Amino acid sequence: DGGITQSPKYLFRKEGQNVTLSCEQNLNHDAMYWYRQDPGQGLRLIYYSQIVNDFQKGDIAEGYSVSREKKESFPLTVTSAQKNPTAFYLCASRAAVVPYEQYFGPGTRLTVT
Amino acid sequence: AQKVTQAQTEISVVEKEDVTLDCVYETRDTTYYLFWYKQPPSGELVFLIRRNSFDEQNEISGRYSWNFQKSTSSFNFTITASQVVDSAVYFCALSEDDTGNQFYFGTGTSLTVIP
Numbered sequence: 506d507g508g509i510t511q512s513p514k515y516l517f518r519k520e521g522q523n524v525t526l527s528c529e530q531n532l533n534h535d536a537m538y539w540y541r542q543d544p545g546q547g548l549r550l551i552y553y554s555q556i557v558n559d560f561q562k563g564d565i566a567e568g569y570s571v572s573r574e575k576k577e578s579f580p581l582t583v584t585s586a587q588k589n590p591t592a593f594y595l596c597a598s599r600a601a602v603v604p605y606e607q608y609f610g611p612g613t614r615l616t617v618t
Numbered sequence: 619a620q621k622v623t624q625a626q627t628e629i630s631v632v633e634k635e636d637v638t639l640d641c642v643y644e645t646r647d648t649t650y651y652l653f654w655y656k657q658p659p660s661g662e663l664v665f666l667i668r669r670n671s672f673d674e675q676n677e678i679s680g681r682y683s684w685n686f687q688k689s690t691s692s693f694n695f696t697i698t699a700s701q702v703v704d705s706a707v708y709f710c711a712l713s714e715d716d717t718g719n720q721f722y723f724g725t726g727t728s729l730t731v732i733p
Contacts, residue, residue: 538721545627547709547725548663593661605651605713607721609663 509610528596537579624724641710
């Protein structure tokens with residue numbers, strides 16, 4: 506089945522450690538996104554990528570990094586510079602043509618203590 | 619300023635009642651897209667509907683219906699005869715960019731359907 510996978514579902518890290526969240530899609534979509542969701546705040550865009558080897562910062566990119574070496578994969582690294590990394594992280598992808606809706610993965614809940 | 623406003627933070631209804639979730643958006647673009655997503659307790663956002671700015675026809679899909687009114691910049695979502703499985707957080711979103719890369723999400727409305 507086509508879709509977006511994110512692993513793991515739950516992730517625990519100690520403060521000061523970098524952590525990488527995985528996002529893979531087999532929908533042949535060109536664009537991929539990372540969002541952060543905090544309670545009561547909706548979704549905020551961290552990074553997005555329209556094509557391989559290219560990505561742009563979203564609204565809250567500080568403390569995060571990404572790579573896009575393959576069309577199918579868009580991993581997100583939460584660095585130790587991110588001051589409040591505990592959140593629910595959602596990955597999405599979108600085809601390059603209409604319709605423009607984004608399709609989401611199941612999310613990764615990151616807890617940093 | 620918020621581009622998408624969902625003023626209702628939480629709504630509770632008894633099963634079989636109808637419920638309307640409000641969405642008000644703000645844009646100066648003439649071409650834009652509006653979306654509704656459902657986020658069940660599992661966390662994954664599920665796409666429900668897309669509407670472009672040139673299509674003001676209301677849409678019905680089973681128990682779901684959407685009312686798009688450009689005059690009031692609203693894109694409201696009605697669930698008829700609600701069911702417990704409808705309990706979720708619902709997000710309205712706006713895309714102004716022709717590429718569809720910039721999405722603006724509302725803060726969501728948490729709907730609880732009481733059996």
